[in-house]
Amino acid sequence: MFSKSKINEPAQSDYDAAKPAAMPYSSSNTAISGEIAASTPKTKPPASVISQDLHVVGNVKTTGDIQVEGTVEGDIRAHLLTIGESATINGEVIADDVVINGRVIGRVRGLKVRLTATARVEGDIIHKTIAIESGAHFEGSVQRQEDPLSKSPAKPTSTPAQPSAAASSAAATKNATS
Secondary structure, eight states: OOOHHHHHSOOOOHHHHHSOSSOOOOHHHHHHHHHHHHHSOOOOOOOEEEOTTOEEESOEEOSSEEEEOSEEESOEEEEEEEEOTTOEEESOEEEEEEEESSEEESOEEEEEEEEOTTOEEESOEEEEEEEEOTTOEEESOEEEOSOTTSOSOOOOOOOOOOOOHHHHHHHHHHHHHO
16 A cells, blocks of 8 residues: 655655656756756845944955944955045055045045045046035045056056257267268
């Protein structure tokens, strides 16, 4: 009436019944598992927070998001960097998106840089796009670059080349003897 082997085995679903029992590893297995992995949405982790009572001495680097409310003495590199009103950064800031509500002493590099009304920046800003709200304090230079995240210096805008003193005196000597 009942078989012991059927009781101890897990129930077989219609999907499992359609599959061969022993399927060797093949590219079709990876396609199935790849579709399953691709269809599951990846949740974005929350931003890391450096709280107001935290003082960091050293560089901070992440591919995620950071919200700074405390003090950082060093460089920060992130995807999205939000600098809170109570925060102070003493170093270079590099991020895709930078929102500054607090104080930065050092260079700021970002694809999108936003200085809010409470921002205090002492240093150069290298950006692709920038927004500076009324009331923000800024001391330094602003430079637009297509790729502000790269460390390479920007190509100078077309300025005429000035001949060196030796070259110009040699040309003057040649013209005088002619």
